[in-house]
Amino acid sequence: MQFLARIRRPATHAHLAAMMETVVRCAEDQGADAKAQGHIELALEEALVNIVSYACPDGTGEMEVRCSLDKKKGFVIEILDSGPPFDPLSQGDPDTAADLEDRDIGGLGIFFMKQFMDRVEYFRKNDENILKLTKTLS
Amino acid sequence: MKLISRNEKGALIVSVEGRVDTSTAPELETYLKKTVDPAPKSLIVNLQGVKYISSAGLRVVLLIAKKLKASGGELVLAGLDGAVKEVFEISGFYSIFKIFDTEEAALAEG
Numbered sequence: 001m002q003f004l005a006r007i008r009r010p011a012t013h014a015h016l017a018a019m020m021e022t023v024v025r026c027a028e029d030q031g032a033d034a035k036a037q038g039h040i041e042l043a044l045e046e047a048l049v050n051i052v053s054y055a056c057p058d059g060t061g062e063m064e065v066r067c068s069l070d071k072k073k074g075f076v077i078e079i080l081d082s083g084p085p086f087d088p089l090s091q092g093d094p095d096t097a098a099d100l101e102d103r104d105i106g107g108l109g110i111f112f113m114k115q116f117m118d119r120v121e122y123f124r125k126n127d128e129n130i131l132k133l134t135k136t137l138s
Numbered sequence: 139m140k141l142i143s144r145n146e147k148g149a150l151i152v153s154v155e156g157r158v159d160t161s162t163a164p165e166l167e168t169y170l171k172k173t174v175d176p177a178p179k180s181l182i183v184n185l186q187g188v189k190y191i192s193s194a195g196l197r198v199v200l201l202i203a204k205k206l207k208a209s210g211g212e213l214v215l216a217g218l219d220g221a222v223k224e225v226f227e228i229s230g231f232y233s234i235f236k237i238f239d240t241e242e243a244a245l246a247e248g
Contacts, residue, residue, distance in 0.1 A: 013161065038190070038221040045192045049160045096230025100207055105200050108193035108229055115228050 001068065004030065008064035011056035011081060016048050019065050026067045027075055032137050039116040040077065043133055046109035047079045047088075055083025055129065074118065074134040081129050087122045088113070088131065140187070141169050147245055150178040155187030158195030167198045174202060177209035182244045186217030191225055203235065212236075216244040 005026040009015035020041055027040050044065070051063050064080040093114075094107040114120050119134040139156035152173060158166060174181060183199065185191070203213040215237045218226055226232060238244040 016160065035221070041190070042192055042221075042225070045159060049192075049194065094230075096228075097233060098230075100200075100203060100234050103200060103234060105197050105204075106193075108196055112193060112225070112228070 003066045003068050005067040006064070008062060010059065011052050011061040011063040011083075012059050013052050015063075016045065016052070019048060019063070020044055023065055023067055023077055027135070027137075030069060030075055030137060032075060032135070036075075036135055036137060040075070040133075040135055043113045043116050043135075044077060044079070046112050047131055047133070050088065050109055051079070051081040051083065055081045055086060070134065072136070074136050077133045077135075079131045079133070082127065083129060085124050086129055087124075089120060089122050139165055141166070143173060149180040149182050149245060151182045151184060151241060151245075153184040153187060153241075158188055158191040158198075160192060160194040163192075163194035163198050166195065167201065170198065170202045171205070174206050174209070174211065177206055177211040179211055181206060181211060181213045182241060183213060183215050184217045184241045184244075185215060185222055186219070186241070188222050189220065191222050196225070196229055196231065199231070200234075214238065214244050216241045 005022050007019050007022045009019060023044055024037050024041050027037055032040065048063065055061065061082040066078045068076045070076050088110045091110050093111050094104060113133060117133045118136045121132040123130040139162045142153045144151050150173065206213050215235050217240060218237060
Protein backbone atom coordinates (compact mmCIF):
# COMPACT_ATOMS: atom_id res chain seq x y z
CA MET A 1 0.00 0.00 0.00
CA GLN A 2 1.09 3.51 -0.84
CA PHE A 3 1.16 5.84 2.17
CA LEU A 4 0.93 9.63 2.14
CA ALA A 5 3.68 9.69 4.75
CA ARG A 6 5.63 7.05 6.60
CA ILE A 7 8.23 7.47 9.32
CA ARG A 8 9.95 4.82 11.48
CA ARG A 9 12.24 5.73 14.38
CA PRO A 10 13.71 4.31 17.60
CA ALA A 11 11.02 4.43 20.32
CA THR A 12 12.51 7.27 22.38
CA HIS A 13 11.25 10.69 23.46
CA ALA A 14 13.82 12.38 21.22
CA HIS A 15 11.94 11.28 18.08
CA LEU A 16 8.43 12.36 19.12
CA ALA A 17 8.58 15.88 17.68
CA ALA A 18 9.73 14.77 14.20
CA MET A 19 7.00 12.14 13.98
CA MET A 20 4.29 14.55 15.10
CA GLU A 21 5.47 17.22 12.68
CA THR A 22 5.41 14.75 9.78
CA VAL A 23 1.84 13.68 10.51
CA VAL A 24 0.44 17.15 11.20
CA ARG A 25 1.97 18.48 7.96
CA CYS A 26 0.52 15.53 6.06
CA ALA A 27 -2.94 16.20 7.55
CA GLU A 28 -2.64 19.84 6.60
CA ASP A 29 -1.78 18.84 3.01
CA GLN A 30 -4.97 16.77 2.96
CA GLY A 31 -7.06 19.76 3.94
CA ALA A 32 -7.35 19.32 7.72
CA ASP A 33 -8.28 22.64 9.32
CA ALA A 34 -6.47 24.06 12.36
CA LYS A 35 -8.89 22.40 14.79
CA ALA A 36 -8.55 18.97 13.18
CA GLN A 37 -4.77 19.37 13.10
CA GLY A 38 -4.80 20.12 16.83
CA HIS A 39 -6.88 17.02 17.54
CA ILE A 40 -4.56 14.86 15.44
CA GLU A 41 -1.47 16.30 17.12
CA LEU A 42 -2.89 15.63 20.57
CA ALA A 43 -4.07 12.07 19.84
CA LEU A 44 -0.74 11.23 18.26
CA GLU A 45 1.30 12.64 21.14
CA GLU A 46 -0.71 10.57 23.60
CA ALA A 47 -0.18 7.40 21.51
CA LEU A 48 3.55 7.95 21.06
CA VAL A 49 4.14 8.87 24.71
CA ASN A 50 2.49 5.60 25.73
CA ILE A 51 4.83 3.71 23.39
CA VAL A 52 8.07 5.29 24.64
CA SER A 53 6.96 5.24 28.30
CA TYR A 54 5.26 1.84 28.58
CA ALA A 55 5.53 -0.33 25.45
CA CYS A 56 9.25 0.21 24.85
CA PRO A 57 10.60 1.78 28.07
CA ASP A 58 14.18 0.49 27.62
CA GLY A 59 14.65 2.55 24.46
CA THR A 60 15.54 -0.41 22.23
CA GLY A 61 12.16 -0.71 20.49
CA GLU A 62 10.92 0.93 17.34
CA MET A 63 7.84 2.93 16.45
CA GLU A 64 6.35 3.78 13.09
CA VAL A 65 3.63 6.10 11.88
CA ARG A 66 1.87 5.84 8.50
CA CYS A 67 -0.74 8.18 7.07
CA SER A 68 -3.33 7.40 4.43
CA LEU A 69 -6.85 8.31 3.36
CA ASP A 70 -9.73 5.84 3.54
CA LYS A 71 -12.56 5.65 1.01
CA LYS A 72 -14.69 8.13 2.96
CA LYS A 73 -11.98 10.81 3.04
CA GLY A 74 -11.06 9.89 6.58
CA PHE A 75 -7.47 10.71 7.51
CA VAL A 76 -5.97 7.48 8.83
CA ILE A 77 -2.95 7.33 11.14
CA GLU A 78 -1.53 3.89 11.87
CA ILE A 79 0.86 3.79 14.81
CA LEU A 80 3.02 0.67 15.16
CA ASP A 81 5.33 -0.38 17.96
CA SER A 82 7.49 -3.42 18.65
CA GLY A 83 6.51 -3.68 22.34
CA PRO A 84 4.61 -6.52 24.02
CA PRO A 85 0.90 -6.93 23.14
CA PHE A 86 -1.16 -4.12 24.62
CA ASP A 87 -4.68 -3.13 23.66
CA PRO A 88 -5.28 0.44 24.87
CA LEU A 89 -9.00 0.04 24.14
CA SER A 90 -9.19 -2.49 26.99
CA GLN A 91 -8.50 0.31 29.48
CA GLY A 92 -11.45 1.94 31.23
CA ASP A 93 -12.17 5.64 30.86
CA PRO A 94 -11.28 8.01 33.69
CA ASP A 95 -14.14 9.13 35.93
CA THR A 96 -14.62 12.65 34.58
CA ALA A 97 -17.28 13.37 37.20
CA ALA A 98 -15.05 12.61 40.21
CA ASP A 99 -14.11 15.46 42.52
CA LEU A 100 -10.54 16.58 43.19
CA GLU A 101 -9.73 14.13 46.00
CA ASP A 102 -11.04 11.11 44.10
CA ARG A 103 -9.76 12.01 40.66
CA ASP A 104 -6.93 9.74 39.51
CA ILE A 105 -3.82 11.32 38.07
CA GLY A 106 -3.47 9.71 34.66
CA GLY A 107 -5.57 7.70 32.25
CA LEU A 108 -6.42 10.73 30.15
CA GLY A 109 -4.14 9.95 27.20
CA ILE A 110 -6.13 7.01 25.80
CA PHE A 111 -9.37 8.83 26.63
CA PHE A 112 -8.24 11.82 24.53
CA MET A 113 -7.50 9.55 21.56
CA LYS A 114 -11.05 8.19 21.73
CA GLN A 115 -12.60 11.62 22.24
CA PHE A 116 -10.67 13.57 19.60
CA MET A 117 -10.60 10.94 16.85
CA ASP A 118 -13.67 9.59 15.05
CA ARG A 119 -12.48 5.99 15.25
CA VAL A 120 -9.78 4.11 17.20
CA GLU A 121 -8.92 0.48 16.38
CA TYR A 122 -6.28 -1.88 17.71
CA PHE A 123 -4.62 -4.84 15.95
CA ARG A 124 -1.71 -7.14 16.70
CA LYS A 125 0.19 -8.15 13.57
CA ASN A 126 3.74 -9.40 12.81
CA ASP A 127 4.72 -9.06 16.49
CA GLU A 128 3.75 -5.40 16.50
CA ASN A 129 0.94 -3.40 18.09
CA ILE A 130 -1.00 -1.35 15.56
CA LEU A 131 -3.21 1.46 16.69
CA LYS A 132 -5.33 2.90 13.90
CA LEU A 133 -6.75 6.38 14.40
CA THR A 134 -9.21 7.87 11.92
CA LYS A 135 -10.18 11.53 11.77
CA THR A 136 -12.93 12.53 9.37
CA LEU A 137 -11.94 15.65 7.46
CA SER A 138 -14.88 17.92 6.73
CA MET B 139 8.06 27.44 27.90
CA LYS B 140 8.00 30.73 29.81
CA LEU B 141 6.81 30.93 33.42
CA ILE B 142 6.16 34.16 35.30
CA SER B 143 4.99 34.52 38.92
CA ARG B 144 3.63 37.49 40.80
CA ASN B 145 1.64 38.23 43.93
CA GLU B 146 -1.52 40.27 43.86
CA LYS B 147 -4.18 40.78 46.55
CA GLY B 148 -2.82 37.82 48.47
CA ALA B 149 -3.08 35.48 45.50
CA LEU B 150 -0.15 33.98 43.69
CA ILE B 151 -0.46 34.19 39.92
CA VAL B 152 1.60 31.99 37.61
CA SER B 153 1.40 32.79 33.90
CA VAL B 154 2.37 30.02 31.52
CA GLU B 155 3.42 30.65 27.94
CA GLY B 156 4.15 28.08 25.25
CA ARG B 157 3.32 24.41 24.69
CA VAL B 158 2.59 22.18 27.67
CA ASP B 159 3.38 18.73 26.32
CA THR B 160 5.28 15.66 27.43
CA SER B 161 8.65 17.39 26.92
CA THR B 162 7.80 20.62 28.82
CA ALA B 163 5.42 19.30 31.53
CA PRO B 164 8.30 18.24 33.84
CA GLU B 165 9.58 21.84 33.85
CA LEU B 166 6.11 23.11 34.81
CA GLU B 167 5.83 20.47 37.53
CA THR B 168 9.18 21.38 39.10
CA TYR B 169 8.34 25.09 38.96
CA LEU B 170 4.87 24.77 40.48
CA LYS B 171 6.03 22.38 43.21
CA LYS B 172 8.51 25.03 44.37
CA THR B 173 5.85 27.71 44.04
CA VAL B 174 3.37 25.95 46.33
CA ASP B 175 5.90 25.29 49.07
CA PRO B 176 4.96 26.98 51.34
CA ALA B 177 1.39 26.79 50.08
CA PRO B 178 -0.35 30.04 49.10
CA LYS B 179 -4.05 30.38 49.95
CA SER B 180 -4.86 30.87 46.30
CA LEU B 181 -2.84 29.94 43.21
CA ILE B 182 -4.13 31.31 39.92
CA VAL B 183 -2.66 29.52 36.90
CA ASN B 184 -3.10 31.74 33.85
CA LEU B 185 -3.04 29.71 30.64
CA GLN B 186 -3.74 32.61 28.27
CA GLY B 187 -0.39 32.09 26.56
CA VAL B 188 -0.87 28.35 26.10
CA LYS B 189 -2.21 27.14 22.76
CA TYR B 190 -1.51 23.40 23.19
CA ILE B 191 -1.76 21.15 26.23
CA SER B 192 -1.70 17.34 26.39
CA SER B 193 -2.48 14.90 29.20
CA ALA B 194 1.05 15.40 30.57
CA GLY B 195 0.10 19.02 31.33
CA LEU B 196 -3.27 18.14 32.86
CA ARG B 197 -1.52 15.62 35.08
CA VAL B 198 0.66 18.42 36.51
CA VAL B 199 -2.35 20.70 37.13
CA LEU B 200 -4.19 17.90 38.94
CA LEU B 201 -1.12 16.91 40.97
CA ILE B 202 -0.44 20.49 42.14
CA ALA B 203 -4.13 21.08 42.92
CA LYS B 204 -4.24 17.97 45.13
CA LYS B 205 -1.04 19.02 46.88
CA LEU B 206 -2.33 22.53 47.44
CA LYS B 207 -5.71 21.39 48.72
CA ALA B 208 -4.01 19.11 51.24
CA SER B 209 -2.27 22.24 52.62
CA GLY B 210 -5.48 24.28 52.73
CA GLY B 211 -4.95 26.19 49.49
CA GLU B 212 -6.80 26.28 46.20
CA LEU B 213 -5.75 26.16 42.56
CA VAL B 214 -7.80 28.32 40.21
CA LEU B 215 -7.47 28.49 36.41
CA ALA B 216 -7.82 31.45 34.07
CA GLY B 217 -7.43 32.38 30.41
CA LEU B 218 -8.38 29.08 28.77
CA ASP B 219 -9.17 29.40 25.11
CA GLY B 220 -9.74 27.32 21.97
CA ALA B 221 -8.08 23.91 21.97
CA VAL B 222 -6.92 24.25 25.59
CA LYS B 223 -10.44 25.00 26.77
CA GLU B 224 -11.75 22.00 24.82
CA VAL B 225 -9.21 19.67 26.45
CA PHE B 226 -10.17 20.88 29.95
CA GLU B 227 -13.88 20.47 29.17
CA ILE B 228 -13.52 16.93 27.84
CA SER B 229 -11.40 15.97 30.85
CA GLY B 230 -14.15 17.02 33.23
CA PHE B 231 -11.83 19.56 34.82
CA TYR B 232 -14.57 22.20 34.75
CA SER B 233 -16.34 20.27 37.51
CA ILE B 234 -13.14 20.01 39.59
CA PHE B 235 -11.74 23.52 39.28
CA LYS B 236 -12.93 27.09 39.43
CA ILE B 237 -12.17 28.32 35.92
CA PHE B 238 -12.41 31.98 34.90
CA ASP B 239 -12.21 33.61 31.47
CA THR B 240 -9.62 36.10 32.63
CA GLU B 241 -7.06 36.58 35.38
CA GLU B 242 -8.95 39.71 36.49
CA ALA B 243 -12.16 37.71 36.96
CA ALA B 244 -10.25 35.05 38.91
CA LEU B 245 -8.80 37.73 41.21
CA ALA B 246 -12.17 39.41 41.72
CA GLU B 247 -14.20 36.28 42.40
CA GLY B 248 -11.67 33.60 43.28
